Amino acid sequence: MTLRQKLLLMFSLTVIGVVTAVAWTVSIRVRRVFEDINRDQTTALVSQFQRTFEERAAETASTVEHVAESDPLHRTSLEIGSGRDPSQYLTIAGTLAQDYHLDYLELVGHEGSIISSAQWPARFGYMERDIGAAGKPAFLNDENLPDGTSQVGLFAARVVPGSSPPLYVVGGRQLNADFLKNFPQTPNTRAYLYRNLGTEFDPVNFTGALQNETAPFKALVNQALTTAHNATGVVYTTPRREDSVDATAIPLKGSDGSVLAVLVVANSRRGMVEVQRHIRDIAFGVAGIGILFAIAASLWIAARVSKPVEELARAAAQVAAGDWNTRVEIRARDEIGVLAKSFNNMTHELTEQRDRLVQSERVAAWRELARRLAHELKNPLFPLQITVENLVRAHRLPRVQFDEVFTESTETLQAEIANLRAIVGRFSDFSKMPEPRLEKMDLREAVQRVIALHAAALEQKHISIATSISPEPLRILGDPELLHRALSNLVLNAMDAMPEGGTLTISASRSADFARISVADTGPGLSDEECSRLFTPYFTTRQHGTGLGLAIVQSVISDHRGSITVERPEDGGARFVIQLPMVNYLLPEHVTA
Numbered sequence: 001m002t003l004r005q006k007l008l009l010m011f012s013l014t015v016i017g018v019v020t021a022v023a024w025t026v027s028i029r030v031r032r033v034f035e036d037i038n039r040d041q042t043t044a045l046v047s048q049f050q051r052t053f054e055e056r057a058a059e060t061a062s063t064v065e066h067v068a069e070s071d072p073l074h075r076t077s078l079e080i081g082s083g084r085d086p087s088q089y090l091t092i093a094g095t096l097a098q099d100y101h102l103d104y105l106e107l108v109g110h111e112g113s114i115i116s117s118a119q120w121p122a123r124f125g126y127m128e129r130d131i132g133a134a135g136k137p138a139f140l141n142d143e144n145l146p147d148g149t150s151q152v153g154l155f156a157a158r159v160v161p162g163s164s165p166p167l168y169v170v171g172g173r174q175l176n177a178d179f180l181k182n183f184p185q186t187p188n189t190r191a192y193l194y195r196n197l198g199t200e201f202d203p204v205n206f207t208g209a210l211q212n213e214t215a216p217f218k219a220l221v222n223q224a225l226t227t228a229h230n231a232t233g234v235v236y237t238t239p240r241r242e243d244s245v246d247a248t249a250i251p252l253k254g255s256d257g258s259v260l261a262v263l264v265v266a267n268s269r270r271g272m273v274e275v276q277r278h279i280r281d282i283a284f285g286v287a288g289i290g291i292l293f294a295i296a297a298s299l300w301i302a303a304r305v306s307k308p309v310e311e312l313a314r315a316a317a318q319v320a321a322g323d324w325n326t327r328v329e330i331r332a333r334d335e336i337g338v339l340a341k342s343f344n345n346m347t348h349e350l351t352e353q354r355d356r357l358v359q360s361e362r363v364a365a366w367r368e369l370a371r372r373l374a375h376e377l378k379n380p381l382f383p384l385q386i387t388v389e390n391l392v393r394a395h396r397l398p399r400v401q402f403d404e405v406f407t408e409s410t411e412t413l414q415a416e417i418a419n420l421r422a423i424v425g426r427f428s429d430f431s432k433m434p435e436p437r438l439e440k441m442d443l444r445e446a447v448q449r450v451i452a453l454h455a456a457a458l459e460q461k462h463i464s465i466a467t468s469i470s471p472e473p474l475r476i477l478g479d480p481e482l483l484h485r486a487l488s489n490l491v492l493n494a495m496d497a498m499p500e501g502g503t504l505t506i507s508a509s510r511s512a513d514f515a516r517i518s519v520a521d522t523g524p525g526l527s528d529e530e531c532s533r534l535f536t537p538y539f540t541t542r543q544h545g546t547g548l549g550l551a552i553v554q555s556v557i558s559d560h561r562g563s564i565t566v567e568r569p570e571d572g573g574a575r576f577v578i579q580l581p582m583v584n585y586l587l588p589e590h591v592t593a
Contacts, residue, residue: 011297015290023283027276034272038246041189042265046250049191049263053154053252056179057138061156063100064171068158072096076107077163086115093118103174104143104153110165120146130255131168133157139255141172142197151175152195152260175261177207188271190245192264194221213237217247217264224249224262235266242273312343319347387412436479436559440583443474443483443515447508450487454495462501469508474515475583478560486556490519490576493550497523497574505575513582514562520575531566 067073073096076089086109093116097105105118108128117123133139134157141155155172173179175193192214193207201222206214216235223231231249245266252261311328318326326347328340387409394405447469458465494504502522509516557564562580569575 011294012291015294016287019283019287019290023279026279030275030279031272034269034275035246038267038269041267042246042248045189045191045265046248046263049250049265056173057154057156060102060154060171060173061138061158063102064105064156064169065158067096067100067102067105067171068160068169070096073107073160073167073169074162077160077167080109080115080167081164087124089116090121090124092116094121097171100171102171103151104155105169105171108168108170110167115167119143122146128168128170130155130157130170133255134159134168138172140175140252140260141254142260143172143174150197152197154179175207179207188268190266190268192217192266194249194262194264196225196260196262214264217249217266220247220249221262221264224251225259228253228257228259234269242270242277244269244273308340312340315343315347319350325351381416383412383416387416436482436556438477438479438560441476441478441480443476443478443517443580444469444508446478446480446483446487447506447517449484450491451506453488454491457495458504461495461498463495463498464503466503466505467507468505470510472510474508474510476515476560476580477583478580479556482556483560486553486578487517487519489550489553494519494521494523494574497521502573510582511579514579515582517578517580518575519578520569520573522571522573525568525572526566526574531568 072092076092080086080089089107093105093107097103097118103119106123106128107115107117108131109115112127112129112131114123114126114128130141133155136157138154138156140152142150142152143155144150151174153172153174155170157168157170160167160169175195179193194214194217195205195207197205201218203215203218216237220231220233220235228251230251233247234244235247236244245268247264247266250263250265251259252263254260308328315326315328327344390405391409394402394409397405447467451465451467455465491504491506498504498521505518505520507516507518554564557578557580560580562578564576564578567575567577
């Protein structure tokens, strides 16, 4: 990921994170404010309902009391008290209920039997349990009707004044849509009254409301009915979130403590949802603007920072590739400009140091070459000099003796001249190392070829061979002949290190992205100094070596973009380790035809 991409990602995430945090915080705060408003509205509505309920209760109790004090009931109580048959008054309750606008009205004798019932005349003689509430405030009760249904109403019980024995009046009004008609409601608030008329929830029991409108309140109403305590929650009347409401279900209990009705107060959440949606839209807009700003800022910073840094990186890569004359253009005077100037100074100093180092290496190489060449030539030159001196002295001898010395001397001269020619040839071969011709190959085949080539010689020298070759292909780009030559050289060195026999161990395996070859012997091993100079040209640990073998091996491995190192195992001997890049991980520019 480039610096420009990182800056864009960082700015974008920062903007999105800040906007999201602010939007979330504001949204939560708005929700809490609306919840507080809804709670206050619900509390106010419940208080208003309680006041209205108490007013209706007082009004119902007052109406029942007026019925009890009416002249018809006063006369009826006197007549019944004088022994008249109560069945003669079967219809009086209906007439009085109609006159006083009561939904329910019953006359009850002193023993509790119904004398007259407005809502159910056939209940004459049935027992009425509510006379025990005579003189008390109005109360909720359920009333059975002739059609088999039941209704919930607000009732009051009173004694007809002066009646002896006592004559009771039980009357009330039904809790229906008219009961909530005058109940104060705001445009965003609705109140529903659920009458508990059965064992299971039924939307029909809501007064003055559609079933599809009140059906979603089932769970809340059941909770209030079960616990007999207020129940609150969010109710979704439609799948749309803006149609949801904050609802509170308030149980209304009868005189015996049972829940006979539930008042449901629903506050619309539309305003809150719309505000939250508006906040979200604003957040999206701000985030979009912020991202555009982040893009602009990242482009600006990239032009001022990342682009010069990328140019410096490319220039550094060119220097690493060998272009020591690379320079970067200085466009600014800030820290980036100072860095570019320092880079140019560095490359200039590196170029000068490289030139000095190359010159020093050349001089050292020529000195070493002259020393080695003088050392190599010194050995055959001494016999040549002795032979020539012998010829000069033999010239004074008789013909027969001279011919004998001449023949012997010419043979010596030819042998030493051939030795000189061989020395010059070895130095010439080292100077003419060919460029590798890379091709796709399996390195295991090169290892097996070397093992097969030297198997007979190893057996003659009593050297056992141990191999560990990977079962998976070790695909590289290499020159089979040059690698065969390098591996053969390592095997020959190992054989020379074990003149009395031993064990040669060859392994080929994969290590990360590299093919790894190990050639180990059980010879006398190497010292620290020998390990440090082992790959130096003309350095040798053998009496008749030229010191070019391992230098050639290192040159071949280096041309294959690999490395070779020497290790000293704990159990003795020496181990040469070669690492070559696998073909899948070799960059295209490293492949040559």
